[in-house]
Amino acid sequence: MASRPEAQGFDLNRPTIVALLILVGAVSGLPTLVGAILAYIWRGAAENAPWEESHFAYHIRGFWITVVAVIALAVLSILTLGLLAPLFGLVSIWLVVRAIVSIAKAQRREPMPDPNTYLW
Template sequence: MNEPASNPGQSGFDFNQPTIIALLYLGSFVTGVSGIVGIILAHVWQGDNRENWAASHFTYLIRTFWIGFAASMVAFVLSFVLIGALLFPLIAIWVVIRSVMSILKAQKQEPMPQPETLAF
């Protein structure tokens, strides 16, 4: 016999707020500007979600954007001495991994375990 799904309302992909922000960050590799929309939404939505599982995602995603932005500025300056060109792919990989980690946890509606870490 088929057993009913434990969460029948939770089938499919959940476009919750942290997922939307992380997808906008990933989309910025194609559009170049959607990450800016993502950081604005993260700051706006953060005030509405201080007491639930999403709060840690906002801290994590806001830090992802600003640290990635600052690292990109440093890499840009260092690109004049050719070191920066090596840093851009590493920064991109870091942002992608952190965005995907947030999406995976957000789909389960789980908080980020260490939202203030620089690691993944």
């Protein structure tokens, strides 16, 4: 009987940890901040592979875009008496999609194609 190749499990590498924190933080907020702090701490570490650096840059950029979007939406929601409040959900969906794309690539140890993108 031929031997089956071993199934590879979930690789809990540093970019995946940051993406998981951001994913959880899309609902509650605080883990996203922790993920961004870890991305800043782990960015530039000597033991990082080049693919990891692209993920950290991607997460840091996504964090700051989210912060600016939430502040802008908060101000606009106040000015429009809450009419733009539903857009907060779109920001969360955008953040979740970015985190999932990053997890998928980090599991294959692939770099993010364009860490400076506004999309995915």
